[in-house]
Amino acid sequence: MTEGHDVQELSDVDIHVYEAVASQAVETGGARLDTLVHTSGLEEDELRESLATLIEQGYVVPRGDGYGLGPHTFEVEY
Numbered sequence: 191m192t193e194g195h196d197v198q199e200l201s202d203v204d205i206h207v208y209e210a211v212a213s214q215a216v217e218t219g220g221a222r223l224d225t226l227v228h229t230s231g232l233e234e235d236e237l238r239e240s241l242a243t244l245i246e247q248g249y250v251v252p253r254g255d256g257y258g259l260g261p262h263t264f265e266v267e268y
Contacts, residue, residue, distance in 0.1 A: 220256040
């Protein structure tokens with residue numbers, strides 16, 4: 191994660207996707223792309239773009255065939 195990065199700089203879509211990943215990660219240990227598309231209600235292209243942003247900034251990490259949470263300093267309600 192970028193030093194000094196502020197979560198408030200994330201878009202509403204990015205926060206929505208992060209919450210979807212967090213919810214699935216807590217329930218199953220990881221989030222799969224197909225499930226994220228279904229639960230987020232987003233088009234796959236928009237979801238992939240948001241995931242790329244979250245991965246680049248370290249909030250989400252690729253894990254096997256899915257995604258998990260990276261280090262974070264904020265709470266998420268889901």
